[in-house]
Amino acid sequence: MTADLLVHNAYIYVDRDWEIPSGWIAIKDGCVLAVGDSSNEPEAKRRISANGRLVTPGLINCHHHMYQNLTRSFGPVTNGTLFEWLTGLYPLWAKLDADTVYLSTYVAIAELLLGGCTTSMDHMYVHPKPFLIDAQFKAANEIGYRFYATRGSMTRSVEDGGLPPASVVQSEDVILEDSVRLVEKFHDAAPGAMNRVALAPCSLFSVTERIMMESARLAEKHDLRLHTHLAEDPEEDVYCQEVYGCTPVEYFERVGWATPRSWVAHFIYPKPEEISRLAHAGVCTAQCPCSNMMIGGGSADLMGLRAQGMPVGLGCDGSASTDSASLWLEARTALLLGRYKNGPHSMSARDALDAATRGGAACLGWEEIGHLRPGACADLVIWQMSEVSLAGALSDPVEALLRCGPATAGTTIVNGVPLVENGLPNLPNLNDVLKEHMKQARRIQRLNP
Known part of the structure; x- marks a missing residue:
């Protein structure tokens, strides 16, 4: 043949x-x-x-927020904590619409391709306008990129004890209805698919318990994967203790997410016994070494998690926190960070490459990629x-x-x-997209033309 x-x-x-x-x-x-x-x-x-x-x-990116390349290295929040960084940027992200999400997704994919990434998920959790994920699929399909959208969500605004303004959160019913719509319109479970969808409430402190539980139910019904941030910051522990009376991992288990369908981002501050429980349950983790180090919030112990049986992939995280989207850089940083923390015998380049390929495929539940x-x-x-x-x-x-x-x-x-x-x-529209991306980034950042 x-x-x-x-x-x-x-x-x-x-x-x-x-x-x-x-x-x-x-x-x-x-x-x-x-x-x-x-x-x-x-x-x-x-x-x-x-x-x-x-x-x-091809390398696999299993945690990203592509829209954030519109606010890269935004001066007023570059040296803040995670929560300071979020509250400073939410008002800017409230200006997103389908056009800006299309542009940011197109640019993100171009950047990922140059860094050797052939499959990427995206965690789109800010929805000031409808049909934003549709715009992402438009960009990915025009390029011919293997794209795994995750329908993110937030329901708790500042008025409800959360962090974001009301302009970027949605009601429970809108979130659930749109989740089903996206699955029916775009999700392709066949081997070699180019489009897939997962459900991804943003974090335990930004959505209601109903959204967490209903997302798990929909994932079971439609055979989908689940994604969220977990154990990313010590303030998350304080919040969960005050609101739920338990640790973030205990709440994660309580709402039915401790299953092989789930992969989580960051997972920096769990207790040792919690790592063992989630690994036994089949949960995977996306380490985001550059972003975590940039924000100064620590980073997951990649080889330590793997030693307990938890598959670990790599993610760029948001382009406004790590400020770049190179899976090569993430793999190199994971290698350096692992050896820095645990010694020169603890991790090899092959370990880091395995996380960037097979580890990412495990997070996405995708057997045909990563090898x-x-x-x-x-x-x-x-x-x-x-x-x-x-x-x-x-x-x-x-x-x-x-x-x-x-x-x-x-x-x-x-x-x-x-x-x-x-x-x-090989993207003939890239120059035009970059020009319009610059124009929209200046608008969002309130800069003069």
Whole structure:
């Protein structure tokens, strides 16, 4: 059989336990047809040489807030705590509409592609206008990107004892009705799908108990995944004790979320016994090392969680907290942070890459991504670095990927289609989108034209 595309002359990281020092990947109909060594290369309609560079599965972003790239590095809140940062930015985010969400999603995906990310979720929890997630799918589908939207929500405004203004929260009925609408319109559970939907109330302190419980019920009914922030900040513990009379994890369990459907973001401040309970229940975690360090709120112990049986993926988190969206940078930072906290023998580059691939796939409950075994989605990256950065790095290209650098995607392929080539995005509308994005960012930030 003739392949649609052959990537060859590559060092291939196929999966956590399979590497081919000099090999090829054959792609057909958006899937990996076969992999092999330098002998017996199959016929293909198109051939791309990696020129001896490292090829890995596309990285997976399992926690993000794409709309926040409209307020990156916003001066008045750059040095605040998490709660100070949120309360300072909520009034700006109240200006979001379908057009600005489309623009921010398009820009976010372009940035993620350049950092080697081929699948991303997005946690869209601010809804000052309707149909914002529809605008996200529009951008993702125009680009041809594998996108996992999560229907976020908030019900508790300042008037109800929460943090956000009333302009960005919604009623329980509106949230639940729109959740069902989005699932029926966009969710595709088939292998190799490009569009999926999960349910994602923002946090335990921003929605009612009914939303948490009804989201769990809808997830069971429609076979969906669940996502939220959990144990992110010590103030969350204080809030939960005052309002619910328990810890955040205990409340999470009480509302029916301690199931294999759930993955949570951050998970920095649980008690040791709580980690064990959620790991046993099948819950996964998204570590966001750059954002957590930027805000100064600590970070999850990636290898410690894995040692207790909890799958851990990586996330960029909001583009207004980490101020960038590179999964390569998150993987490198996870490696550095893990070794800094637990010693040089505690974590390798392969551990970090595994979190960025298989760990992310586990969070999203998606078996066909995060590896390059035959039958997997044809999502992969040919990495590039300057010759200066790689000078002397001869023995182990996987370690070099995260220890040397900076690295970017020379080629990013999603669903068998190159979306980045020669280090540049194949997105013909990108320049126009960037111009309009700048205009809208200035409006939202109250800056003069």
